Amino acid sequence: MTNYFEFYNLPESFLADEKAVKAKYYELSRAYHPDFFANDTPEKQQEILQLSTVNTNAYRTLSNPDLRMQYILKEHGILEEGGKNDLPPDFLMEMMDINEELMELEFDFDAAKLHEIGENVAGLTATLDADILPTLQRFPDLHGVTKNAALEEVKTYYLKKKYLLRIKETLSKFAARS
Incomplete structure (x- = not known):
């Protein structure tokens, strides 16, 4: 290839x-x-x-x-299709909380709550982007950080971003209904 x-x-x-x-x-x-x-x-x-x-x-x-x-x-063999692409437990717990809030909206829609969740997700995304930027800018000349460690950091960012994107899509569906 x-x-x-x-x-x-x-x-x-x-x-x-x-x-x-x-x-x-x-x-x-x-x-x-x-x-x-x-x-x-x-x-x-x-x-x-x-x-x-x-x-x-x-x-x-x-x-x-x-x-x-x-x-x-x-x-670099860091991201595997259908492979083990684990996310940190604290992130998964935070996403579980957001998903539970979204499920509650299914049964009891509240525009203010939808907006609040959207703001929360936007904030998480902005923080995620800001935190990874120095690694993206330095790659592959990392000075003190191994290339594999940097790639693992980017992989975690990539997977978190995909997860947040799915939540944003769900938020968009709610917004379209209201």
Whole structure:
């Protein structure tokens, strides 16, 4: 499997230079456009088609912060599909409390309570983002922190963020009903 950062000749980073990603995508889109190889051998046409596909997939992944984070974690074997992706117990307890509050809203809707839960989730998300930012900015030059420890920290952030996103989606459904 092709490493997308190497394919684009860019350093691996959670905070990739999105302008550089886009510029590389357009450069390679022109270079690997199938129309330019219409008179080549079928083998060459197939090779160009594969390179064009890798380019498209690389761009989709590296231009999206969440997909880029997921990609880096998977590339380092830190995030496993269907694997053991545990979250800290204190976070899970906090989420359980929020989910219980949401269940109560199902039976006894209260717009003020919905707003309060939304504010709480927004605050948790903002704190989460602020806490991880220094690690994302320093990666992979971590100075005193091992790369694996940093990746584990980012993995925990990524999983928490996904969990909070699901809660935000539930909040949106409530807001749409009211």
